[in-house]
Amino acid sequence: MAQQQNKKRKKKNTAKPNKKKQAVKVEVAQQQTGDEKETIVVSKKNEVVKAEKKAKAEKTKPTKKADRNEKPGIFRRAINFLKDVKTELKKVTWLTPDELMKSTGVVAGIVACFTLYTWIVDSGFGALAAMILGNK
Secondary structure (H helix, E strand, O other): OHHHHHHHHHHHHHOOOOOOOOOOOOEEEEEEEOOEEEEEEEOOOOOEEEEEEEEOOOOOOOOOHHHHHOOOOHHHHHHHHHHHHHHHHHHOOOOOHHHHHHHHHHHHHHHHHHHHHHHHHHHHHHHHHHHHHOOO
16 A cells, blocks of 8 residues: 555656746846935836835934043043942852852862872972982
8 A cells, every 4th residue: 555655656746747937037226316215126027026115314413523532531430330340240149158168178179189299290200300310
């Protein structure tokens, strides 16, 4: 039964006619009138396919040159900085006392291990250097 269904599927797939797609030329024209910009897409048969209108952004009045380049004074910047610090400290997730003690113990243990390792390697190189130089 499964073989019959596969044969049917093959017949359906091979029976599709081949259609050639015709290329259509499209022209795009842009017109600018007053406050609007219009884009028109025209097909080969001179039918309007798509038309868009975009309004221009309103022009802003330029400010005085001194106003644009002026930054806040030192006190205003210091106040803004402290406000930002306060805001960021509210976002911090602080450790509980138990987590703090465990983390401190882990850090102290790792530092002790590396200190011991460095001391052993340093002593070994010192003894090697003394042996090479002939010092006791």
